[in-house]
Amino acid sequence: MALAEPLTASELPARFSVLLPVYAGDTPERVRRAVESNTVEQTRPPAELVVVQDGPVAPELDAELERIARESPVPVRLVRIPQNRGLAHALRTALPLCAYDVVARADADDVAYPERFERQLPLVEGGADLVGSAMHEIGDDETRPVALRTAPVGAERIAAVSRRRNPISHPTVVLRRSAVERVGGYEDAPMAEDYWLWARMLHAGADVRNVAEPLVGYRVSAGSYERRGGYRVLRAELALQARLRALGHVGFLQWATNVMVRGGYRFVPVRVREAAYRLMVGRRHD
Template identity: 70%
Template sequence: MVSVALAKPLDPCESPAPFSLLVPVYRGDSAHRVRRAIDSNTHEQTRPPAQVVIVRDGPVPQEITDELDRISAASAVPVVRVELEHNAGLTNALNTGLLWCSHDVVARADADDISYPDRFERQLPLIEAGADLVGASMHEIGDDETTPLALRQAPVGRSEIARVAKRRNPISHPSVVFRRSAVEAVGGYEHVPMAEDYWLWARMLHAGADVRNVSEPLVGYRVSAGSYERRGGPRVFLAEMALQWKLRRLGYVGFIQWATNVIVRGGYRFVPLKARETAYRFMVGHRNS
């Protein structure tokens, strides 16, 4: 079993720790949303990052390239652009990006979401107090980011996070700030189709990492008409079974919990779309915002 070294809390007399922002971008993103994501995570923040690392995961349309050029030229925060020749997927993009992060504390953001202005001001004190990973609740948003559609309520407290993690992902990936050393201690991101984040958090929890959530929504998470459709079908079912087998082999879930997950989470992939949306919203603590 891999263990995570306990973080040393920041001395109150020391200056706040600088941190890097890690954002992957790929051809399916929108140039406008890339700009909004970067703006909301840098100069709009009450506590901005000290570095931005943008990983271009393979070729992108010219409009995204042009937008990245403008971001790099205008940013008051140093920007590192890592350009991968081929689209190799999120796992590879994130692991590569981590190599370019200058700071041990790393905040994640997706290229089509937004962060609220006090996100890092709310999360970083928990990291500085000794946490290894801090997530947050999120609003679901559409094109109008000022009108939330629903709330994804994060579980709060170590015991509640640990309980929820046996059944589903307890941490929303676009909301996390973590210590890179704690992530690297368990081997970093590993390729698990559509669940590389959940698999990483499970390994960190299993190794004794200090994982927390902020109850308030700090991120606006974009949803589209196809969001719930993509959560079903044979391909997603097979990915779910691969994840559950890994959790079982790790010893993170016992046989009864594993069998329950296989039946419930596996069966969920084949229910009608509307029922799948309703079930997912119930499972992750959704409520109308």
């Protein structure tokens, strides 16, 4: 019987990093849960975990990070930034320190489902530059999702949605670092560093995809929809829309529509804001 041909380097399963930012607002219990779900519970675990600490944290969280770095069966690199500079700066600092070109993002209070990487990695290995997914909204009880945030699937659909709103959920992303670096990496864009990066990648012709099934439980806390409103958020929205127009990602009519619709959304009552958002990106679970 003939022996099978050995796999070439390009055909071998990609080794990958998980990049997880932590800051003072996170809790030891949720960080521990996020780490476990993105490493030892995965059917296809990462080769390393990179934790970037964005500024000082409480002693209890600091001790938990030290324990994780010491005891995790997955090698851990702990990157400490002395002052809190925000998510974009933390990711810009830590992404080049990841040992592998393929990097999965994770948030410190979310839960990755066991087959997350098994579902996403083959798409990256097949040529995708970035792969997101749908996700569940969860509360304290991760076993009882409260809503589903759907994800647009297919290049045309993703491109069309991206002109109106963010088409990729940041906590679900697996990306190629080299593709991110080709467009300048994470840039400071208040409350929209991810959307602004995806828009630049799409504009540059990157292969951006989504998996339709939910692969992450996204923790939604009290006040989440209140924080989507107000003048501070409006200023960030207007700045983002100006950037998207300057990039050529949206034309004048789409820009004007976005300013009116997305700007007005910031000042409707919270209940209306939540209902509108769920109508746009998903649905509640009964």
